[in-house]
Amino acid sequence: MRMKVYTFPSLSRLFYRYRDLAPQLVPLSYIDKPDVKLPYELIGSMAELKDNPFRQRIAEVFSEDGEGNMTLDDFLDMFSVLSEMAPRDLKAYYAFKIYDFNNDDYICKSDLEKTVNKLTRNELTPEEVCLVCDKVIDEADQDNDGRLSVEDFQHMIVRAPDFLSTFHIRI
Amino acid sequence: MTYHYNEAFENPDYHYSETLEIDRSRERNSSFHQNLPESSLDDDSLYDSYEGRSGRGQRNQDYPMAIPMASMQPGFRYSHSASRSTGPNTNPYGNPHTNPSFEYEPELAYTSPSTFHAVDGPYVRRSSDVSDGGSFSQRYNRRQADLVYRMPSSLLRLDSNAETYNKDKYKQEEKLIKNLASMSSRERVKAIQKTPKTMKEKRDIRNKVLMEKTKTFVSSSTRINCCTQCLYKTALFYRRFKNGLSEYLHLLQLWQKTLKVIRGKFGTSVLSYFVFLKWLLTFNIFSFLVNFSFITIPQLIASGPNNLSFNGLELLTGAGYFKKTVLYYGFYTNSTITKTENNSSYNMQLAYIFTIGIYFIICFFSLVYSMAKSFCKNFINLQTYSGSAAKLLCIWDFNITNEKAVKLKQSNLSTQIKESLSEVTLEVLNLSLTQRIARIAIHLVVWVASLGIAAACCAGVYFLSRNELQLLEGNKSELENEAATLVLPIVVSLLNLLIPFCFALFGLIEKFQYPRHQLYATIIRNVCLKISIIGILCYYWLNDVATSEKECWESLVGQDIYRLIVIDFIFCLLGSFFGEFVRRIIGTKCCKKLGVPEFDIARNVLDLIYTQTLAWIGIFFAPLMPAMQIISFFIIFYVKKVSLMRNCQPPRKVWRASQMTTLFIFLLFFPSFTGVLSVMAVTIWRLTPSKQCGPFQGLTSVIHAVSGWIHVLDSYSSSKWVVWIYRNLIGSVHFFFILTVIVLIITYLYWQIIEGRKIMVRLLHEQIINEGKDKMFLLNKLRALQTSKLDPPKGEQQERSSSSYQPSRQDALQMTASLERPFGRNGRDFYAESSSAGIPEKTGLSPADEEGHQPGISETLALALRARQQAEWEMEDDDEEDFRP
Numbered sequence A: 001m002r003m004k005v006y007t008f009p010s011l012s013r014l015f016y017r018y019r020d021l022a023p024q025l026v027p028l029s030y031i032d033k034p035d036v037k038l039p040y041e042l043i044g045s046m047a048e049l050k051d052n053p054f055r056q057r058i059a060e061v062f063s064e065d066g067e068g069n070m071t072l073d074d075f076l077d078m079f080s081v082l083s084e085m086a087p088r089d090l091k092a093y094y095a096f097k098i099y100d101f102n103n104d105d106y107i108c109k110s111d112l113e114k115t116v117n118k119l120t121r122n123e124l125t126p127e128e129v130c131l132v133c134d135k136v137i138d139e140a141d142q143d144n145d146g147r148l149s150v151e152d153f154q155h156m157i158v159r160a161p162d163f164l165s166t167f168h169i170r171i
Numbered sequence B: 001m002t003y004h005y006n007e008a009f010e011n012p013d014y015h016y017s018e019t020l021e022i023d024r025s026r027e028r029n030s031s032f033h034q035n036l037p038e039s040s041l042d043d044d045s046l047y048d049s050y051e052g053r054s055g056r057g058q059r060n061q062d063y064p065m066a067i068p069m070a071s072m073q074p075g076f077r078y079s080h081s082a083s084r085s086t087g088p089n090t091n092p093y094g095n096p097h098t099n100p101s102f103e104y105e106p107e108l109a110y111t112s113p114s115t116f117h118a119v120d121g122p123y124v125r126r127s128s129d130v131s132d133g134g135s136f137s138q139r140y141n142r143r144q145a146d147l148v149y150r151m152p153s154s155l156l157r158l159d160s161n162a163e164t165y166n167k168d169k170y171k172q173e174e175k176l177i178k179n180l181a182s183m184s185s186r187e188r189v190k191a192i193q194k195t196p197k198t199m200k201e202k203r204d205i206r207n208k209v210l211m212e213k214t215k216t217f218v219s220s221s222t223r224i225n226c227c228t229q230c231l232y233k234t235a236l237f238y239r240r241f242k243n244g245l246s247e248y249l250h251l252l253q254l255w256q257k258t259l260k261v262i263r264g265k266f267g268t269s270v271l272s273y274f275v276f277l278k279w280l281l282t283f284n285i286f287s288f289l290v291n292f293s294f295i296t297i298p299q300l301i302a303s304g305p306n307n308l309s310f311n312g313l314e315l316l317t318g319a320g321y322f323k324k325t326v327l328y329y330g331f332y333t334n335s336t337i338t339k340t341e342n343n344s345s346y347n348m349q350l351a352y353i354f355t356i357g358i359y360f361i362i363c364f365f366s367l368v369y370s371m372a373k374s375f376c377k378n379f380i381n382l383q384t385y386s387g388s389a390a391k392l393l394c395i396w397d398f399n400i401t402n403e404k405a406v407k408l409k410q411s412n413l414s415t416q417i418k419e420s421l422s423e424v425t426l427e428v429l430n431l432s433l434t435q436r437i438a439r440i441a442i443h444l445v446v447w448v449a450s451l452g453i454a455a456a457c458c459a460g461v462y463f464l465s466r467n468e469l470q471l472l473e474g475n476k477s478e479l480e481n482e483a484a485t486l487v488l489p490i491v492v493s494l495l496n497l498l499i500p501f502c503f504a505l506f507g508l509i510e511k512f513q514y515p516r517h518q519l520y521a522t523i524i525r526n527v528c529l530k531i532s533i534i535g536i537l538c539y540y541w542l543n544d545v546a547t548s549e550k551e552c553w554e555s556l557v558g559q560d561i562y563r564l565i566v567i568d569f570i571f572c573l574l575g576s577f578f579g580e581f582v583r584r585i586i587g588t589k590c591c592k593k594l595g596v597p598e599f600d601i602a603r604n605v606l607d608l609i610y611t612q613t614l615a616w617i618g619i620f621f622a623p624l625m626p627a628m629q630i631i632s633f634f635i636i637f638y639v640k641k642v643s644l645m646r647n648c649q650p651p652r653k654v655w656r657a658s659q660m661t662t663l664f665i666f667l668l669f670f671p672s673f674t675g676v677l678s679v680m681a682v683t684i685w686r687l688t689p690s691k692q693c694g695p696f697q698g699l700t701s702v703i704h705a706v707s708g709w710i711h712v713l714d715s716y717s718s719s720k721w722v723v724w725i726y727r728n729l730i731g732s733v734h735f736f737f738i739l740t741v742i743v744l745i746i747t748y749l750y751w752q753i754i755e756g757r758k759i760m761v762r763l764l765h766e767q768i769i770n771e772g773k774d775k776m777f778l779l780n781k782l783r784a785l786q787t788s789k790l791d792p793p794k795g796e797q798q799e800r801s802s803s804s805y806q807p808s809r810q811d812a813l814q815m816t817a818s819l820e821r822p823f824g825r826n827g828r829d830f831y832a833e834s835s836s837a838g839i840p841e842k843t844g845l846s847p848a849d850e851e852g853h854q855p856g857i858s859e860t861l862a863l864a865l866r867a868r869q870q871a872e873w874e875m876e877d878d879d880e881e882d883f884r885p
Helices: A008-021 A055-062 A072-081 A088-099 A109-120 A126-140 A150-158 A162-166 B004-010 B012-016 B024-034 B043-062 B067-072 B076-086 B113-130 B132-150 B162-182 B185-194 B199-220 B226-252 B256-302 B320-324 B348-378 B388-394 B403-428 B433-473 B478-484 B487-509 B515-545 B553-590 B601-621 B625-647 B657-685 B704-714 B717-730 B733-800 B807-819 B827-844 B847-883
Strands: B336-338 B345-347
Touching: A008 A072, A055 A072, A055 A088, A072 A088, A072 B199, A088 A109, A088 A150, A088 A162, A088 B185, A088 B388, A109 A126, A109 B388, A109 B403, A126 A150, A126 B388, A126 B403, A150 B388, A162 B256, A162 B388, A162 B657, B162 B185, B162 B199, B185 B199, B256 B336, B256 B348, B256 B403, B256 B601, B256 B625, B256 B657, B320 B553, B345 B348, B348 B601, B348 B657, B348 B704, B433 B478, B433 B487, B433 B515, B487 B515, B487 B553, B487 B601, B515 B553, B515 B601, B515 B657, B553 B601, B553 B625, B601 B625, B601 B657, B704 B717, B717 B733
Parallel strands: none
Antiparallel strands: B336 B345
16 A cells, blocks of 8 residues: 555655765664664755755654654655645645744744745845734734634635645655 | 534535534534533533532642643643653543633743743653653654544544543544545545654554454455455556556656756746646657657658758758658658558548547647646636735745755845835825826827737738748749748748837836736737737638649648748747847846846747647648657757756746646647637638649548548448448537537536635635634633632732742633644644743742642633633524524
């Protein structure tokens, strides 16, 4: 039964990518299930993530310890969600988590401000950032509680067809 | 408590059901009851049991120091972990009472990440006191909560009560597994894929489901017989084979790596051009294969040697040597090709017309299909939504992996945001009447001018081409004649290259409110120009060339198209040289203000559409035209890639890649492909094929080949059905009439359904807003109650407590925060919060204080619950009134 969106060759490709990050740490055989974790510094240095302003969040969201240190499983998880074939809702869920900087299950204004600053390299004035965030919340918030829940986010994603192709890292 | 919002989002039935969930509140209430710790369904007993429990919960407060506060906190999860070491925990504030309608307290819940890290240390120490198993189960619980978020509510009644917790957990998991096991394997894979859980847990679930499945399987049919096993094995093998094959096909796909590089450097918008090019290329490869195998190969077998001489100019003009090759219509024979050994024969006429006909039919359906798919994906869900939210949160292109590109993208984004902010202020600024009139006048003038230019171009092209036809009749040397034929295509390509720049200049005069309107206007003008030039050429071919009594007019048309395509290709190369390379040199060396040119996606895609239209028209007159198209597209791909990498920067404006792709597919379908079809129809039904050459020589029209064949078939009794189909379906007007009526009816039905859904969506949206208001109202009520009832104990405590920390107030607020926090928290912040609350407690309060404020909390809770109950009854009444017809 095909469990993940990977087929065998791409799975092995991913494994070798993982191993190449730290050949001295990761064993070649996973038969005896070694407990190996790669630190965030290594994960974040991958070519695919290196220049991404959200790399730390991505690593944190997908790692089980929440600090960006990844086991092989976490690593596979990450690229399966970021692959082409992952369902939209799953992608939306993890995108939501990435933007939810304080992990409180809502994207509130402070999260949005952080996002805007990451997206624009702090080139906007605080007033502009504030205006943008207000506008976003005003627009996407369906139940008028002043912050975005997962549902609000998913609802918004449905209307942004480009999201599926942009929330995607090809490995 | 189950979360109806989630359910509504996830459950397709919800969307399709005709009722507006009238019994929603009732259902909620009932689920509330079911979730109560013990079977106390009576409302009064609810309070009794609740208070009794809270008393017990209090007695239980003697477990490790840090935990009491934490157990008050993010609700149930912590208490489960603690329960491992302290035995049954009767924490009453568990999930059953969680209410989504509690408002959230941002200032409390938001703790910056740095504090998380700071307080992680002490927590870890404490958690090791509790037990290792505890932390494990915590982690599990985090995911457990995630599960709630996805699964149908009927499966997921999370009861946090520790006594029933384990039982419940298993029950729930069992239910989930049963549910999964009852699905078909494909559905199950999808369902498991959809759950946002880690790999390990997914694997666990899958294994359990499989076990369950085999169990039921074995019990229902005691042994697997050989046949099913065999079938199963073949299915397995087939699946593996398919997976493997798809992976290798993936590797075989063209330009995978190049596309990745382009995506990384320039983002999705520029990539869309290359994807479009690749898509057109596959069209051409397919048509080449079809034409080559069904038309050209039989002809090659039958044809004699070519004795015309070859000089280089033919490559440009397509005349001369090529006249007598399989490239053109004129070379094909009208005879039946027979190889003598067995009497099988090959009717060239039928092969020609059927191959091309079937190719066009396949093209039609694949275009309609991809158009529908892309439309459905990109447009159907877009309602009135300006999308600045989506713009912000979905705009980051995770594909970009190049440092420079990231920086560029970031600065582009900030200018975009600034622009859109200024747009907001601009909208407020109302234009005066005269300004408006002036604007509209300018638009009108520009439109008239651009249409006039297009018309003038058409007229010019038409007279030039007629002139050329007469030129060919003059007696000049062969070579001169051939060179003269190049004038027309060069002029056409020049027009195609220069007029768009002219249109772009109009953009300086015109002022549009939104930049995308300008984009659309430019695209429409360019399409008008290109399509009208092609249209006038077609008119010339069908009206002048076809009736000119020339020998083999089809081949002449084929040559014309060949020349147009070749010259256009050369101009495309020159365009990317001058337009991009020289422009960059100027931009970087001489005139710094110009900067590096942007890659103009729209212009490039329109060029592709133009050549593809020509190639489609050419297929009938020159069956091997797709081969040329393949070669030219290949070269264009590499040239554009190199030019892009060396010279260009990604476009600064927002390019809605997927919507624009839909638009381009539509353009390829509507003026282009439908135009080609009508040209084909005229050629096949109306025009007389030339008398001396080609497969249809001697017939009055091409379609007579088919009707003649049907006439022949009529005499064979075994193929009567073909005749019947032809006469009653393809040849009859009534059939097409009925077909059209059916299609119209279906369209109307769907349209009505969509309208109905729109109304429903609006109603649901209103409902959501109302619920939000309810939430606020309830929360205010709760707050009022809290402050009124809690004031005395709070004051007392403040006196007693040495730190500035206000435990009971804070607790109560955190309670509200935790109660309404439904799902999917990351474990870490939960630890952090528990510890952040735990530390001040440890330092600031003695156990006696705890005892003191504990009743306060339970009282708050009781109040909260009561308030909520009341509110829910009210809401139930309200809802019923609302939905009473």
